[in-house]
Amino acid sequence: MPSAAERTRTLVQSTCSAVLLVPGLSVLHPDQLMPDSRSMGAEGDLFLEFPTDSPVVRAATRAQGDELTAVLEITDVAPVSVPHRIRGRARIAGWLTAVPGLARPGRMMLRLETGEASVDDLWGCEEVEPEAFRDAVADPLAPHEAELLQHLHAAHSEQMATLSRLLGDRAECGCPQHRVGAVPVALDRFGLRVRFVEQRDACFDARFEFPEPVRDITELRRAMYTLFEAAAC
Secondary structure, eight states: OOOHHHHHHHHHTSSOEEEEEOTTOOOSSGGGGSOSEEEEOTTSOEEEEEETTOHHHHHHHHTTTSOOEEEEEEEEEOSSOOSSOEEEEEEEEEEEEEETTSSOTTEEEEEEEEEEEEEEETTEEEEEOHHHHHHOOOOTTGGGHHHHHHHHHHHOHHHHHHGGGGGGGGSOOOOGGGOOEEEEEEEETTEEEEEEEOGGGOEEEEEEEOSSOOOSHHHHHHHHHHHHHHHHO
16 A cells, blocks of 8 residues: 555646645635645655745745744545545645745745645544654556546446445445446556445445556556456456
Protein backbone atom coordinates (compact mmCIF):
# COMPACT_ATOMS: atom_id res chain seq x y z
CA MET A 1 0.00 0.00 0.00
CA PRO A 2 1.16 3.59 -0.49
CA SER A 3 2.70 5.20 2.57
CA ALA A 4 1.13 8.20 4.28
CA ALA A 5 3.95 10.39 2.93
CA GLU A 6 3.36 9.15 -0.63
CA ARG A 7 -0.38 9.76 -0.35
CA THR A 8 0.19 13.27 0.98
CA ARG A 9 2.71 14.05 -1.74
CA THR A 10 0.30 12.75 -4.38
CA LEU A 11 -2.47 15.04 -3.15
CA VAL A 12 -0.15 18.05 -3.05
CA GLN A 13 0.98 17.46 -6.63
CA SER A 14 -2.55 16.74 -7.88
CA THR A 15 -5.19 19.12 -9.18
CA CYS A 16 -7.31 18.77 -6.03
CA SER A 17 -8.69 22.02 -4.65
CA ALA A 18 -6.63 23.71 -1.94
CA VAL A 19 -6.87 26.73 0.36
CA LEU A 20 -4.10 28.49 2.28
CA LEU A 21 -5.20 29.48 5.77
CA VAL A 22 -3.34 32.20 7.68
CA PRO A 23 -4.31 32.73 11.33
CA GLY A 24 -6.10 36.04 11.85
CA LEU A 25 -6.50 36.73 8.13
CA SER A 26 -10.05 37.43 6.94
CA VAL A 27 -11.07 37.51 3.28
CA LEU A 28 -14.20 38.57 1.41
CA HIS A 29 -14.28 35.48 -0.84
CA PRO A 30 -12.92 31.99 -0.12
CA ASP A 31 -11.35 31.80 -3.58
CA GLN A 32 -8.87 34.47 -2.45
CA LEU A 33 -7.24 31.72 -0.41
CA MET A 34 -6.88 29.34 -3.37
CA PRO A 35 -3.42 29.40 -5.03
CA ASP A 36 -3.27 29.73 -8.81
CA SER A 37 -0.62 27.00 -8.87
CA ARG A 38 1.43 24.92 -6.48
CA SER A 39 4.67 23.01 -6.81
CA MET A 40 7.22 21.23 -4.64
CA GLY A 41 10.79 22.28 -3.97
CA ALA A 42 13.72 19.91 -3.54
CA GLU A 43 13.71 20.40 0.24
CA GLY A 44 10.02 19.58 0.60
CA ASP A 45 8.81 23.17 0.66
CA LEU A 46 5.66 24.20 -1.20
CA PHE A 47 5.67 27.06 -3.69
CA LEU A 48 2.25 28.70 -4.06
CA GLU A 49 1.40 31.35 -6.66
CA PHE A 50 -1.13 34.10 -5.85
CA PRO A 51 -2.16 37.41 -7.44
CA THR A 52 -0.01 40.23 -6.06
CA ASP A 53 -3.10 41.95 -4.62
CA SER A 54 -4.17 38.83 -2.72
CA PRO A 55 -4.70 39.25 1.05
CA VAL A 56 -2.39 36.27 1.56
CA VAL A 57 0.41 38.00 -0.37
CA ARG A 58 -0.06 41.24 1.60
CA ALA A 59 0.13 39.29 4.85
CA ALA A 60 3.31 37.49 3.78
CA THR A 61 4.93 40.69 2.54
CA ARG A 62 4.19 42.57 5.76
CA ALA A 63 5.57 39.69 7.79
CA GLN A 64 8.96 39.55 6.07
CA GLY A 65 11.53 38.90 8.79
CA ASP A 66 8.90 37.55 11.17
CA GLU A 67 7.51 34.06 11.40
CA LEU A 68 4.10 33.86 9.69
CA THR A 69 2.43 30.51 10.16
CA ALA A 70 0.04 29.09 7.57
CA VAL A 71 -1.73 25.85 6.68
CA LEU A 72 -2.43 24.48 3.21
CA GLU A 73 -5.55 22.31 3.27
CA ILE A 74 -6.22 20.05 0.27
CA THR A 75 -9.54 18.29 -0.39
CA ASP A 76 -9.69 15.25 -2.65
CA VAL A 77 -13.05 14.52 -4.30
CA ALA A 78 -13.77 11.37 -6.31
CA PRO A 79 -13.99 12.15 -10.06
CA VAL A 80 -16.98 9.81 -10.43
CA SER A 81 -20.48 10.09 -8.98
CA VAL A 82 -20.56 7.96 -5.84
CA PRO A 83 -21.97 8.18 -2.29
CA HIS A 84 -19.59 9.86 0.19
CA ARG A 85 -17.61 11.51 -2.57
CA ILE A 86 -14.85 13.15 -0.52
CA ARG A 87 -11.95 10.71 -0.58
CA GLY A 88 -9.57 12.51 1.71
CA ARG A 89 -7.86 15.63 2.98
CA ALA A 90 -4.23 16.57 3.44
CA ARG A 91 -2.86 19.29 5.70
CA ILE A 92 0.56 20.95 5.37
CA ALA A 93 1.48 23.43 8.13
CA GLY A 94 4.55 25.62 8.28
CA TRP A 95 5.99 29.08 7.81
CA LEU A 96 5.09 31.40 4.96
CA THR A 97 7.38 33.85 3.16
CA ALA A 98 7.21 35.82 -0.08
CA VAL A 99 9.72 34.95 -2.82
CA PRO A 100 9.89 37.88 -5.30
CA GLY A 101 10.92 37.27 -8.88
CA LEU A 102 9.76 33.67 -9.30
CA ALA A 103 6.18 34.22 -10.45
CA ARG A 104 4.51 35.51 -13.60
CA PRO A 105 3.72 39.23 -13.99
CA GLY A 106 0.93 40.22 -11.65
CA ARG A 107 1.64 37.20 -9.43
CA MET A 108 3.74 36.54 -6.33
CA MET A 109 5.27 33.24 -5.31
CA LEU A 110 4.93 32.27 -1.66
CA ARG A 111 7.04 29.58 -0.02
CA LEU A 112 5.51 27.38 2.67
CA GLU A 113 8.30 25.75 4.64
CA THR A 114 6.93 22.42 5.79
CA GLY A 115 6.79 22.01 9.55
CA GLU A 116 4.25 19.22 9.84
CA ALA A 117 1.87 17.31 7.60
CA SER A 118 -0.98 14.85 7.88
CA VAL A 119 -3.41 12.96 5.69
CA ASP A 120 -6.93 11.71 6.42
CA ASP A 121 -8.15 9.56 3.54
CA LEU A 122 -9.57 6.17 2.56
CA TRP A 123 -6.59 4.47 4.19
CA GLY A 124 -6.98 6.25 7.52
CA CYS A 125 -5.62 9.26 9.39
CA GLU A 126 -1.84 9.53 9.78
CA GLU A 127 0.81 12.09 10.66
CA VAL A 128 3.66 12.59 8.18
CA GLU A 129 7.19 13.56 9.15
CA PRO A 130 8.60 16.49 7.10
CA GLU A 131 11.60 14.40 6.00
CA ALA A 132 9.36 11.56 4.81
CA PHE A 133 7.17 14.08 2.95
CA ARG A 134 10.25 15.60 1.30
CA ASP A 135 11.58 12.24 0.13
CA ALA A 136 8.27 10.72 -0.99
CA VAL A 137 7.33 10.32 -4.65
CA ALA A 138 3.82 10.97 -6.01
CA ASP A 139 1.97 8.01 -7.46
CA PRO A 140 2.78 7.63 -11.20
CA LEU A 141 -0.89 7.08 -12.08
CA ALA A 142 -2.08 10.25 -10.33
CA PRO A 143 -2.00 12.50 -13.45
CA HIS A 144 -4.28 10.01 -15.25
CA GLU A 145 -6.39 8.72 -12.37
CA ALA A 146 -9.51 10.86 -12.94
CA GLU A 147 -9.69 9.96 -16.63
CA LEU A 148 -9.04 6.27 -15.92
CA LEU A 149 -11.73 6.03 -13.24
CA GLN A 150 -14.26 7.81 -15.45
CA HIS A 151 -13.43 5.44 -18.32
CA LEU A 152 -13.80 2.35 -16.13
CA HIS A 153 -17.12 3.61 -14.81
CA ALA A 154 -18.55 4.58 -18.21
CA ALA A 155 -17.17 1.86 -20.48
CA HIS A 156 -16.60 -1.14 -18.20
CA SER A 157 -19.46 -1.04 -15.69
CA GLU A 158 -20.44 -4.67 -16.39
CA GLN A 159 -16.89 -5.88 -15.82
CA MET A 160 -16.67 -3.76 -12.67
CA ALA A 161 -19.78 -5.48 -11.32
CA THR A 162 -18.17 -8.91 -11.79
CA LEU A 163 -15.50 -7.99 -9.22
CA SER A 164 -18.04 -8.73 -6.49
CA ARG A 165 -17.43 -12.41 -7.26
CA LEU A 166 -13.98 -12.05 -5.73
CA LEU A 167 -15.35 -10.91 -2.37
CA GLY A 168 -16.69 -14.20 -1.06
CA ASP A 169 -19.01 -13.71 1.91
CA ARG A 170 -18.83 -9.92 1.66
CA ALA A 171 -20.91 -9.93 -1.54
CA GLU A 172 -24.62 -10.54 -1.83
CA CYS A 173 -25.90 -13.71 -3.46
CA GLY A 174 -25.97 -12.17 -6.93
CA CYS A 175 -29.68 -12.55 -7.63
CA PRO A 176 -31.33 -9.54 -9.32
CA GLN A 177 -33.05 -8.21 -6.21
CA HIS A 178 -29.70 -8.10 -4.39
CA ARG A 179 -27.58 -6.80 -7.25
CA VAL A 180 -25.11 -4.10 -6.24
CA GLY A 181 -23.55 -1.33 -8.27
CA ALA A 182 -19.76 -1.21 -8.49
CA VAL A 183 -18.08 2.19 -8.86
CA PRO A 184 -14.29 2.56 -9.19
CA VAL A 185 -13.45 5.16 -6.57
CA ALA A 186 -9.64 5.23 -6.35
CA LEU A 187 -6.69 3.92 -8.32
CA ASP A 188 -2.97 3.83 -7.60
CA ARG A 189 0.03 1.77 -8.65
CA PHE A 190 -0.77 -0.87 -6.03
CA GLY A 191 -4.41 -1.53 -6.87
CA LEU A 192 -8.01 -0.46 -7.40
CA ARG A 193 -10.58 0.52 -4.78
CA VAL A 194 -14.24 -0.11 -5.68
CA ARG A 195 -17.31 1.18 -3.86
CA PHE A 196 -20.16 -1.31 -3.98
CA VAL A 197 -23.50 0.46 -3.64
CA GLU A 198 -26.39 -1.63 -2.35
CA GLN A 199 -30.08 -0.86 -1.95
CA ARG A 200 -31.02 2.43 -0.23
CA ASP A 201 -27.52 3.80 -0.89
CA ALA A 202 -25.83 1.52 1.63
CA CYS A 203 -22.28 0.93 0.44
CA PHE A 204 -18.94 -0.62 1.29
CA ASP A 205 -15.45 -0.45 -0.20
CA ALA A 206 -13.29 -3.30 -1.41
CA ARG A 207 -9.64 -3.09 -2.39
CA PHE A 208 -8.25 -5.20 -5.25
CA GLU A 209 -4.46 -5.41 -5.18
CA PHE A 210 -2.46 -5.86 -8.37
CA PRO A 211 -0.02 -8.82 -8.52
CA GLU A 212 2.78 -6.25 -8.45
CA PRO A 213 2.91 -2.43 -8.50
CA VAL A 214 2.44 -0.90 -11.95
CA ARG A 215 4.67 1.83 -13.30
CA ASP A 216 2.67 3.16 -16.24
CA ILE A 217 -0.54 2.85 -18.26
CA THR A 218 0.70 -0.16 -20.22
CA GLU A 219 1.35 -2.14 -17.05
CA LEU A 220 -1.98 -0.95 -15.64
CA ARG A 221 -3.85 -2.37 -18.65
CA ARG A 222 -2.25 -5.77 -18.08
CA ALA A 223 -3.07 -5.64 -14.37
CA MET A 224 -6.71 -4.73 -15.03
CA TYR A 225 -7.01 -7.53 -17.60
CA THR A 226 -5.70 -10.01 -15.03
CA LEU A 227 -8.15 -8.70 -12.43
CA PHE A 228 -11.19 -8.93 -14.72
CA GLU A 229 -10.06 -12.36 -15.92
CA ALA A 230 -9.94 -13.61 -12.33
CA ALA A 231 -13.46 -12.29 -11.70
CA ALA A 232 -14.77 -14.01 -14.83
CA CYS A 233 -13.64 -17.48 -13.72
